[in-house]
Amino acid sequence: TQLLEQSPQFLSIQEGENLTVYCNSSSVFSSLQWYRQEPGEGPVLLVTVVTGGEVKKLKRLTFQFGDARKDSSLHITAAQPGDTGLYLCAGREIQGAQKLVFGQGTRLTINP
Template identity: 90%
Template sequence: TQLLEQSPQFLSIQEGENLTVYCNSSSVFSSLQWYRQEPGEGPVLLVTVVTGGEVKKLKRLTFQFGDARKDSSLHITAAQPGDTGLYLCAGAEAGTASKLTFGTGTRLQVTL
């Protein structure tokens, strides 16, 4: 079973600050996804990246897939309280019948 490590586990910042969350593994992924989860709800897909070196932007969120497709990062610019939540990365190894393995998550709190 592939292991996905996320760092940091917890992050508390003030509104307007920038932050980066990391997702690392020793395994190669055919694709990697990022989700955000709010209390009492299921995770919601933010982005899927499939090509090594790929960069995708979603408003103030920038996602990057590592060249070797073993790692990814999520950068948030000028964080807002609405960004508060649990951020999860998830990867699929080739030939795994679409099974995703999830990281343990990064809990982000953005305060005024």
């Protein structure tokens, strides 16, 4: 079973600070996705990275896929209280067409 380890599991910082969340595995994935989940809701897709070394930006969020397609990072610049939520990384297995393997999530709190 492929595993994805996210770190940190909990992060509480002040508005305006920068942060990075990491997602690591010993397995190779065909693609990696980042989701954000609010309480009482399902995960919502933020981005998909496919190519090793790929970098994608979504406003103040920067996502990077590792060269070997085993790890990924999410960097948030100048965090806002609206960024508060559960961030999940999920890798798509190479063998399975659809199965996503999720990390345990990073619960992010941005304090005003």
